[in-house]
Amino acid sequence: MNITTTGQVCALSSGDIILRTGDAMVNGSKVQVQVLSSKEGSCPVNSSGEVGVADLQETHNQFRQHVDSGLKTLAEKQGVGGLPNGPAASPRQVAEAQASPDPHDREELTRQNEEASKSEAEAQANVTNQRQSGGWSEASVAAARDQMHSARPLSEKKKH
Numbered sequence: 001m002n003i004t005t006t007g008q009v010c011a012l013s014s015g016d017i018i019l020r021t022g023d024a025m026v027n028g029s030k031v032q033v034q035v036l037s038s039k040e041g042s043c044p045v046n047s048s049g050e051v052g053v054a055d056l057q058e059t060h061n062q063f064r065q066h067v068d069s070g071l072k073t074l075a076e077k078q079g080v081g082g083l084p085n086g087p088a089a090s091p092r093q094v095a096e097a098q099a100s101p102d103p104h105d106r107e108e109l110t111r112q113n114e115e116a117s118k119s120e121a122e123a124q125a126n127v128t129n130q131r132q133s134g135g136w137s138e139a140s141v142a143a144a145r146d147q148m149h150s151a152r153p154l155s156e157k158k159k160h
Contacts, residue, residue: 005049013042
């Protein structure tokens with residue numbers, strides 16, 4: 001990959017490190033960079049210039065391929081030829097990740113279910129009274145439906 005610095009071109013080689021210094025595109029396809037580290041014969045350290053976005057993308061893609069290839073080799077050959085074994089695949093319990101249930105939760109859920117059952121019984125009684133009196137209006141039907149829905153225990157609401 002080449003960098004254009006003040007009209008001159010210098011070459012980067014494998015292992016050289018550059019830093020993108022600008023967000024704006026230059027000439028529609030280049031970005032500003034600075035050389036942070038280089039080998040002898042490459043662009044001098046601290047030199048700034050422009051590099052093509054396509055070149056950066058290709059360099060990044062090649063780097064990812066090398067990393068993926070290296071990880072694959074490491075996984076396939078762990079414990080062989082001097083490569084260490086990887087960590088065991090068995091999970092372990094961590095005390096900080098264990099939560100004990102709140103003793104009041106059961107009581108609270110029981111109380112809520114009792115309240116819901118009482119409200120549902122009241123709603124059923126209202127419906128029965130409406131039927132017996134013959135007074136079914138749209139508003140009374142909607143109100144009874146809403147009251148019954150809100151009175152259902154939480155375990156039943158999840159089913160609907």
